Amino acid sequence: MKPKDxxxxxxxxxxxxxxxxxxxxxGITVNMIAxxxxxxxxxxxxxxxxxxxLIVKLFEKCFYAYAKDYFQxxxxxxxxxxxxxxxxxxxxxxxxxxxxxxxxxxxxxxxxFISDETRASSKEILVPWRNLLDRxxxxxxxxxxxxxxIMAYVRGVIRExxxxxxxxxxxxxxxxVNTMFDxxxxxxxx
Amino acid sequence: MKPKDxxxxxxxxxxxxxxxxxxxxxGITVNMIAxxxxxxxxxxxxxxxxxxxLIVKLFEKCFYAYAKDYFQxxxxxxxxxxxxxxxxxxxxxxxxxxxxxxxxxxxxxxxxFISDETRASSKEILVPWRNLLDRxxxxxxxxxxxxxxIMAYVRGVIRExxxxxxxxxxxxxxxxVNTMFDxxxxxxxx
Amino acid sequence: MKPKDxxxxxxxxxxxxxxxxxxxxxGITVNMIAxxxxxxxxxxxxxxxxxxxLIVKLFEKCFYAYAKDYFQxxxxxxxxxxxxxxxxxxxxxxxxxxxxxxxxxxxxxxxxFISDETRASSKEILVPWRNLLDRxxxxxxxxxxxxxxIMAYVRGVIRExxxxxxxxxxxxxxxxVNTMFDxxxxxxxx
Amino acid sequence: MKPKDxxxxxxxxxxxxxxxxxxxxxGITVNMIAxxxxxxxxxxxxxxxxxxxLIVKLFEKCFYAYAKDYFQxxxxxxxxxxxxxxxxxxxxxxxxxxxxxxxxxxxxxxxxFISDETRASSKEILVPWRNLLDRxxxxxxxxxxxxxxIMAYVRGVIRExxxxxxxxxxxxxxxxVNTMFDxxxxxxxx
DNA sequence: GATGAATGAGCCTTCATTCAT
DNA sequence: CATGAATGAAGGCTCATTCAT
Numbered sequence: 001m002k003p004k005d006x007x008x009x010x011x012x013x014x015x016x017x018x019x020x021x022x023x024x025x026x027g028i029t030v031n032m033i034a035x036x037x038x039x040x041x042x043x044x045x046x047x048x049x050x051x052x053x054l055i056v057k058l059f060e061k062c063f064y065a066y067a068k069d070y071f072q073x074x075x076x077x078x079x080x081x082x083x084x085x086x087x088x089x090x091x092x093x094x095x096x097x098x099x100x101x102x103x104x105x106x107x108x109x110x111x112x113f114i115s116d117e118t119r120a121s122s123k124e125i126l127v128p129w130r131n132l133l134d135r136x137x138x139x140x141x142x143x144x145x146x147x148x149x150i151m152a153y154v155r156g157v158i159r160e161x162x163x164x165x166x167x168x169x170x171x172x173x174x175x176x177v178n179t180m181f182d183x184x185x186x187x188x189x190x
Numbered sequence: 191m192k193p194k195d196x197x198x199x200x201x202x203x204x205x206x207x208x209x210x211x212x213x214x215x216x217g218i219t220v221n222m223i224a225x226x227x228x229x230x231x232x233x234x235x236x237x238x239x240x241x242x243x244l245i246v247k248l249f250e251k252c253f254y255a256y257a258k259d260y261f262q263x264x265x266x267x268x269x270x271x272x273x274x275x276x277x278x279x280x281x282x283x284x285x286x287x288x289x290x291x292x293x294x295x296x297x298x299x300x301x302x303f304i305s306d307e308t309r310a311s312s313k314e315i316l317v318p319w320r321n322l323l324d325r326x327x328x329x330x331x332x333x334x335x336x337x338x339x340i341m342a343y344v345r346g347v348i349r350e351x352x353x354x355x356x357x358x359x360x361x362x363x364x365x366x367v368n369t370m371f372d373x374x375x376x377x378x379x380x
Numbered sequence: 381m382k383p384k385d386x387x388x389x390x391x392x393x394x395x396x397x398x399x400x401x402x403x404x405x406x407g408i409t410v411n412m413i414a415x416x417x418x419x420x421x422x423x424x425x426x427x428x429x430x431x432x433x434l435i436v437k438l439f440e441k442c443f444y445a446y447a448k449d450y451f452q453x454x455x456x457x458x459x460x461x462x463x464x465x466x467x468x469x470x471x472x473x474x475x476x477x478x479x480x481x482x483x484x485x486x487x488x489x490x491x492x493f494i495s496d497e498t499r500a501s502s503k504e505i506l507v508p509w510r511n512l513l514d515r516x517x518x519x520x521x522x523x524x525x526x527x528x529x530i531m532a533y534v535r536g537v538i539r540e541x542x543x544x545x546x547x548x549x550x551x552x553x554x555x556x557v558n559t560m561f562d563x564x565x566x567x568x569x570x
Numbered sequence: 571m572k573p574k575d576x577x578x579x580x581x582x583x584x585x586x587x588x589x590x591x592x593x594x595x596x597g598i599t600v601n602m603i604a605x606x607x608x609x610x611x612x613x614x615x616x617x618x619x620x621x622x623x624l625i626v627k628l629f630e631k632c633f634y635a636y637a638k639d640y641f642q643x644x645x646x647x648x649x650x651x652x653x654x655x656x657x658x659x660x661x662x663x664x665x666x667x668x669x670x671x672x673x674x675x676x677x678x679x680x681x682x683f684i685s686d687e688t689r690a691s692s693k694e695i696l697v698p699w700r701n702l703l704d705r706x707x708x709x710x711x712x713x714x715x716x717x718x719x720i721m722a723y724v725r726g727v728i729r730e731x732x733x734x735x736x737x738x739x740x741x742x743x744x745x746x747v748n749t750m751f752d753x754x755x756x757x758x759x760x
Numbered sequence: 761g762a763t764g765a766a767t768g769a770g771c772c773t774t775c776a777t778t779c780a781t
Numbered sequence: 782c783a784t785g786a787a788t789g790a791a792g793g794c795t796c797a798t799t800c801a802t
Binding site for chain 3: 590591592593594595596597673676677678679680681682713715718719722723725726727728729730731733734746749750753754756757758759
Binding site for chain 1: 210211212213214215216217293296297298299300301302333335338339342343345346347348349350351353354366369370373374376377378379
């Protein structure tokens, strides 16, 4: 169940993401995935037990990938706003670059594929982010609001920005990014 | 003679929303919908030509319903922040009360059911909201940012709040609502 | 099961014949029949127990109607060729006038609706025709061939003529009828 | 790799013909066809897009098959009556051997499956037969009747003979065949 | 009696999965 | 390993039949 040609898994994943973005989770078939990835239907079943496992594994991978990159260049010792900015920018960039993944995860959340445990376990990877915000609160730089709500607030702002960029094929200029960061920051700063 | 009972349409819609929230668009069948609504499969086909039409019609209805209620109690002559608050509160309340619709619309966006035209036409109903924000900008009460971005910002904040409330079964206290409104307002105020 | 409004039965029959001619036995539904006849689906079930009975009863009626008219103006005492001509002309005229019935019967022959008994019992009504041909044989006016084959021969000639007339929208001139009668007669005459 | 087994098409065709002969076009399902042919329902859809296409393709094949064999052993240089006899015998033999096809075509003629174009295009294959009859007319061996009517006459005689043979499980003796040929010939000879 | 909405068994078709090559 | 034909369970939809009005 773990053959050497690991690259095929990535091709299957890429095809799946692309197709879900275009047709939604309800609009894809294993055959479509195989065709798009460039091989026969049966080949998919060499690398995955079944369709559900393919979806679940991709779901997990997407979350892991996000986690890894969110904290790129993040220095816990840096001043709060600097650190916040670093992660914020990472989140924005990754969400744009991996828009398919974002859509895929959204579609999976309400689907028979993803179990409650899978959903729950996906939160742990954001611990450093939560810790940073807690620090911001203790340094009285941001509002004394339950950290979890601040996370939701930031997530919401970024997510909707990205969707708008993607759906309307808008260019993401530095100027615009700065403006949006300011809005986001002004909302939470003390 | 038994007349066509148009109220059945609403029961079918309600059942569909509930099921999509629980299983996603990819996890529902016409049979499930009929069962949940309390009648036979064939009955659904008396009121809708096929599954696609059922989804599309529900999609349109959801958008229309939202539009109507967003502007409940809205007085265009009121001071900007008062008007903004009215609509903001409506948006929050409606999104919570009609969470199923919110999820349904989200799932539909990437699905074979909704055409690009349908997606596009859904924007017009928000014109009064856009006008209000334009006024806020001209009164120098909110930032000189493209209105469309402010709309995305507000939508993102509210949407993520509601999701969090719903997924974590959190109570929505007035205190919490005020805090979130302040964050949202602070983000855009000039 | 035998209500007074007998005329509705005829309207149902007429609608069925017309529809079978156009769409074949496999292409019709009870709803289509009711619509074409001008009333509601349920009404059909007041006059017939079910679809099968409707078909069977119509099948029987068609055969009976044929029988009755085949022998119109037939005088058993007339010279053989005169009597033969009378019936032959009746057969031709009826087949043209009731082309829908002809097609209906043809379609029914290979269908789950008509039982072997129904098929078999339909032969009895042609006894006078058979007797006439037997007489023609004993008078040495027609060939000494098994009567049943002569019947098949005549039936085949007429049937194919009628089909051709109908499918190609050809006018049936007296001249043409005479020619075809001569061909038919020359084939069997001694 | 298992290559597409085109011979399955013939098995599907054979099963369909057999079933239509027994139950009529209105009495068959794709499932019945698959079962009779010996494989799963889905297999039919590897070789045909849908039920309609299966019927249409079979219809076309039947017509082509007929055409090919009608002219077996036919020598255009032979004396007229010899050539006529050759084709007549072929027609009889083929109609008996391929009785299922004959019934299938008859049922298709009035069905939602066969388009007018398909019906029309099926006539061209009989051109050599028409030419032969024209020659017979110019040689004054057969009656000066529109060739198309002679074709209908011959077709009718043969068709009804074959039906009778099949429906009554009668043996087709050479003696009987000769008798019928004589009747057919006497009908058209000058 | 007449209506046509409601029912659900059954048909056509799809698609996840298997398996022979 | 890779392939794609074969499988058959399950979904969308139709339609014969029933039933409330």
